Amino acid sequence: MSRYDRQDFLGPDSDARLRAVTIGIVGLGGGGSHVVQQLAHLGIGGFVCVDPDIVEDSNLNRLVGATAADAENATPKADVAERMVRGLVAAPRFLALACRWQDATEALAECDIIVGGVDSYRERSELEAFCRRMMIPCIDMGMDVHDLGDQFAIGGQVILSSPGGPCLWCLGVLTDARLEQEAQKYGAAGGKPQVVWPNGVLASLAVGLVMQLLLPWMREPVASVYLEYDGNRHQVATSNRLKAVAGQTCRHHGACETGDPLFDVRRPAPARQSETEREETRVAPTSGSWWRRLLSQLGVRI
Incomplete structure (x- = not known):
């Protein structure tokens, strides 16, 4: 039995498809590190992992793959992610960038899907806007802890923001008031309250969405998803906010905001793959790529 035999229900040639794609992970803390680990176990071939931070002792309660020696x-964090992936995936296409994601946009623009685990509302707004411009599905993860007086409440959400579908502004996740307050200040269990198991739940939901987008084990790819997590009751449910905007057109990201604003026709074309490289990444043809089916489902003409 080979490594991936027990996941062959995901579809014909699923191993080759997963090997061929590149996933961007922005933010490699509690949530992002879980995502990297799970994608590596599944056999994703390409990673662009971006985080400017280093491992500190306070990260070790949740940062998957990090050790006490890393804190010392x-x-x-990008190097921890690379070490973890290279320990699981043979010859991965891995780019570790210890910088702000805004300084890594050229690499992120080449990704098939981007998973965001950033801390602030402003960064989430900017990352989603970048993904919309580049026509890249963005999966946003967020977790919070609230003081209810007699106990603490753990909550979180995972949202799939697809080109043409409702965005974080449409869904009420991003508001002017929240941008003013900034997400770093919310929660009452200390600065940026985080614990490992809610991070793991939210990351698993995000990875599940990646698999639904990429592989044919679901008849049609999901277009828009807003999952709410109640950490006290251990429940996940579709948010009523998604139902409230069903059928509406996103008015926050127009067609005029699509495409690379810095595109220069004089820029040299990327190097062409050799026949060997093309053979290594070749995937069996399907009835239309997943993103074409997704846009068709959303009613976007291409």
Whole structure:
């Protein structure tokens, strides 16, 4: 039995498809590190992992793959992610970027899907706007802890923001008031309250959405998803906010905001793949790529 035999229900040639894609993970903390680990176990071939931070002792309660030695040596979180992937995937296409994601847009623009685990509402707004411009599905993860007086409440959400579908503004996740307050200040269990098991739940939901987008084990790819997590009751449910905007056109990201604003026709074309490289990444043809089916489902003409 080979490594991936027990996941062959995901579809014909699923191993080759997963090997061929590149996933961007922005933010490699509690949620992002879980995502990297799970994608590596599944056999994703390409990673662009971006985080400017180093491992600190306070990260070790939730940062998958990090060790006490990493905290002592101030290892970049991007390097921890790379070590974890290379321990699971043979010859991955891995790009570790210990910088702000805004300084890594050229690499992120080449990704098939981007998973965001950033801390602030402003960064979430900017990352989603970038993904919309580049026509890349964006999966946003967020977790919070609230003081209810007699107990703490753990909550979170995972949202799939697809080109043409409702965005974080449409869904009420992003508001002017929240941008003013900034997400770093919310929660009452200390600065940026985080614990490992809610991070793992939210990351698993995000990875499940990646698999639904990429592989034919679902008849049609999901277009828009808003999952709410109640950590006290251990329940996940579709948000009523998604139902409230069903059928509406997103008015926050227009067609005029699509495409690379810095595109220059004089820019040299990327190097062509050799026949060997093309053979290694070749995937059996399907009835239309997943993103074409997704846009068709959303009513976007291409």
